[in-house]
Each structure stands twice: as structure tokens, then as C-alpha cells.
Amino acid sequence: MPPAFYTAPEFCEFEKSTLFREQWICLGRVDQIPERGDYFTVDLVGEPLIVVRGQDEQIRILANVCRHRGSLIAEGAGKARNFVCPYHAWSYDIDGHLMRAPLISERPDFDLKNCRLPRFACEIWGGFIYVNLSNEAPPLAPQLEGLSDLLTHYHMDEMVELHGEESVWETNWKCLVENFMEGYHLSSVHQKTLHAITPTRLCRHFPPGEGYFGYFSNFPEDLPQRGAYHSDLTAEERQRSVMFAVPPGHVGSVTGHIVTYLYLQPATADTVKVKRGIAFLDEEITEEERRAAADLFERTMAEDMHQLAALQKGLKAKSAQTAPLAPADYEGNVWDFYQYLATRLAVHA
Numbered sequence: 531m532p533p534a535f536y537t538a539p540e541f542c543e544f545e546k547s548t549l550f551r552e553q554w555i556c557l558g559r560v561d562q563i564p565e566r567g568d569y570f571t572v573d574l575v576g577e578p579l580i581v582v583r584g585q586d587e588q589i590r591i592l593a594n595v596c597r598h599r600g601s602l603i604a605e606g607a608g609k610a611r612n613f614v615c616p617y618h619a620w621s622y623d624i625d626g627h628l629m630r631a632p633l634i635s636e637r638p639d640f641d642l643k644n645c646r647l648p649r650f651a652c653e654i655w656g657g658f659i660y661v662n663l664s665n666e667a668p669p670l671a672p673q674l675e676g677l678s679d680l681l682t683h684y685h686m687d688e689m690v691e692l693h694g695e696e697s698v699w700e701t702n703w704k705c706l707v708e709n710f711m712e713g714y715h716l717s718s719v720h721q722k723t724l725h726a727i728t729p730t731r732l733c734r735h736f737p738p739g740e741g742y743f744g745y746f747s748n749f750p751e752d753l754p755q756r757g758a759y760h761s762d763l764t765a766e767e768r769q770r771s772v773m774f775a776v777p778p779g780h781v782g783s784v785t786g787h788i789v790t791y792l793y794l795q796p797a798t799a800d801t802v803k804v805k806r807g808i809a810f811l812d813e814e815i816t817e818e819e820r821r822a823a824a825d826l827f828e829r830t831m832a833e834d835m836h837q838l839a840a841l842q843k844g845l846k847a848k849s850a851q852t853a854p855l856a857p858a859d860y861e862g863n864v865w866d867f868y869q870y871l872a873t874r875l876a877v878h879a
């Protein structure tokens with residue numbers, strides 16, 4: 531693609547107001563809010579949200595914007611019995627209904643019962659929580675059917691996040707998706723970290739589906755077993771990671787009993803907001819194993835972050851040009867991503 535695809539501020543604003551407002555966007559894991567009233571707040575392309583486990587134990591996504599005069603209501607994360615706006619103390623139950631509004635009973639024309647925080651469509655897949663801001667998108671799960679089949683044996687929905695970080699990377703958000711999803715750079719950028727485990731030459735592309743794409747990063751045959759495995763895993767599944775994208779903003783890698791993932795959204799054309807995490811199937815893993823997994827993930831992410839900052843600088847140069855992609859097994863997911871973007875953005879042309 532031409533470099534401006536990754537550097538033009540107007541195009542980035544277009545992507546925020548279309549893709550990130552119309553598609554299913556991953557916000558976190560169900561295990562972050564296991565009990566009634568557990569919540570976290572998040573901003574998605576300027577839309578402040580509360581993700582909360584409701585009275586009926588269902589996860590809901592509410593606008594974090596007071597119905598009175600629009601203040602933000604909650605911040606951070608925690609356990610709530612209700613949400614009280616800090617401005618004039620209107621209070622809402624955890625399902626978003628307005629419960630109390632000081633002195634408002636003096637206005638007989640206002641009925642509390644008819645007032646609640648707006649809700650957004652929410653779907654759970656593989657233990658991940660997705661929101662749809664447009665409330666009009668077709669359901670997510672049918673779009674991920676082929677991917678669900680590939681991941682069944684890993685039991686990703688039972689995994690629990692034990693490591694999470696947030697940061698801003700100096701690259702276009704699409705460069706980060708592409709980087710996570712191509713194996714071409716594994717043996718060069720990750721020469722000291724991943725090359726011995728998942729070398730470029732063993733990467734194998736698999737066919738994309740409507741709402742996903744990905745590849746297998748296979749381990750060399752002589753590699754000793756990598757950590758624990760669910761007993762459902764086949765010999766083949768034990769010998770590879772499944773790299774998957776649920777575009778636009780979610781990428782992950784499943785290996786044995788671990789999933790590592792990023793949720794990302796554009797900040798500017800040249801910066802991306804990233805949450806990264808690791809969830810484990812067995813919460814009782816040793817501290818040593820948890821630390822080893824986190825350490826490998828953090829080191830590889832640091833290598834990518836450094837490389838992507840250099841990429842973004844090059845893409846902004848007048849001398850930046852285009853060239854062919856490597857064969858499908860190594861860079862086919864970049865092509866898959868372009869196809870995804872073309873179909874989702876064409877409706878706005």
C-alpha cells in the first residue's frame with residue numbers, strides 16, 4: 531500500500547469514525563470482572579465506556595457519560611454497588627438505570643424511571659469482551675466460526691489474565707496489526723527471542739474467514755515441550771502457536787495453555803494505544819512459569835516496538851515507496867488484512 535495509507539491524519543480519522551465505530555472491538559477479558567458489580571472503564575475512539583458485570587451476572591457495556599449534563603461518571607476499575615456522578619451526584623444502578631437525582635422530585639415533569647445510561651452491543655468470544663458502538667453490526671461469533679474450530683481444544687474461554695500492561699506505541703495502528711500477524715520478521719527482529727522457537731521458515735498461512743485471519747507458527751521438531759498443555763490438544767497442536775486476528779483491533783497468539791494478545795486502537799496516524807495481556811489456563815501455575823511467559827512476551831514486544839518506530843519514520847519520508855509482499859506463508863496475513871479493510875471501507879467510498 532502507498533505510505534500515506536499509514537501516515538495520513540485524515541485517513542486515520544476516517545478509520546476511527548468508520549471501522550472502530552462499526553466493527554466489533556475487543557475491550558478486555560471476562561475474567562477481569564468475575565463478580566456482580568465488577569467493572570472497568572475504557573475509552574474507545576473518544577467514547578467513554580463502563581464494562582460491568584450486571585445484577586443478572588451478564589456483562590454490559592454502558593456509556594460512561596452522565597445523563598444529566600454529560601460528565602464522566604466512573605474511572606479506573608473496581609467493584610460498584612452503584613455509579614454516582616461526581617458532578618451533581620446523580621446515581622445509577624450497575625445496569626445503568628437512574629436511581630436518584632438530588633432535588634429533582636421538585637420537577638414533576640421528569641420521571642427517573644425513564645432515564646438510563648445508553649447501552650452498547652456486547653458479545654463474548656473465547657473469554658474476550660467485544661463492543662459494537664453502532665449497535666447495528668451482524669453478530670460476531672458466526673464470522674469467527676472457522677477460527678473457533680481451530681481453537682476449540684485450547685479452551686481459551688477458561689483462561690485467566692495474570693499479566694497486563696498499557697502503552698502508546700509510535701507507529702500506525704495497522705503497522706502493529708500487520709507486524710503481529712506476519713511471520714516474515716520473526717527470524718530477523720526476534721533473532722534472540724523467537725527465532726529458535728518459531729522461525730520464519732516454519733510459518734504456515736491458513737485461509738481467512740469473514741471476521742478473522744491468521745497463521746500457524748510451527749516449532750522445530752526437536753524443540754523440547756513448551757510448558758503445560760490441555761489434554762485435548764493433538765500432537766500437531768502441541769507443536770505450534772496459532773496466530774489470529776479479529777480485526778480491526780484484536781490480535782493474539784495461542785500456545786499450549788497460554789494466550790498472549792493485544793487490543794489496540796488508533797490515537798493519531800503515528801501513534802497507537804495498546805493494551806497487552808497474557809491469560810493462562812491454569813491459574814495455579816508457578817510464579818516462575820508466569821514470569822518466564824511474561825518476560826518472553828515483553829521482550830518480543832519491546833523488539834517490535836523499536837522496529838515499528840523505525841518503520842513509521844521511514845514511511846513518512848518522501849523516498850518511501852511500495853514493493854511486493856513475501857509469499858503467503860510469511861506475509862499472507864498482510865494481504866488478508868488489506869482485503870478485510872477494502873471490504874469494510876468500500877461501503878463508505
Ligand code: FES
Binds near residue numbers: 597598600618
Ligand atoms: S453531570 Fe452528572 S450529575 Fe450533573
Ligand SMILES: [Fe+2]
Binds near residue numbers: 709710716720
Ligand atoms: Fe514481532
